[in-house]
């Protein structure tokens with residue numbers, strides 16, 4: 001169970017069927033492995049609305065499952081105004097999505113709205129490229145980037161919030 005004091009982390013991409021569900025599943029796995037499910041809540045959403053209610057793209061699911069992440073239960077939803085109340089970390093997969101989120105951001109929001117890779121301590125290119133029109137290697141690249149950033153993000157949250 002997660003309490004009301006838990007730290008909310010929302011991953012955001014365009015469709016919520018490729019990149020952000022991957023980040024959702026991988027980061028949730030890291031949180032569970034660290035025994036921090038009561039302390040950190042994880043969710044994902046899209047800035048677009050084309051795929052509402054659908055499970056992750058079959059190519060995303062296949063690539064993730066091969067690395068041990070089952071994403072089948074996830075369903076696409078669109079970012080909503082209430083997300084700024086429920087999540088103190090809202091992390092975008094690329095600059096276009098970050099710009100869209102900045103337009104939605106209420107003035108009172110004091111959480112962290114940033115690129116996922118930056119929050120995860122990555123250097124160099126800080127975008128997770130959209131794999132939707134790409135081949136299998138693009139989906140592997142998403143997983144490669146997400147796994148590294150998920151580890152970095154968990155380490156950052158543990159240090160900042162003094163989690164066990």
Ligand code: 4NP
Nearest residue numbers: 013014015016017018019132
């Ligand atoms: P995602 O990928 O933003 O990582 O979920 C995409 C999924 C669908 C589309 C674009 C990107 N689309 O244009 O339908």
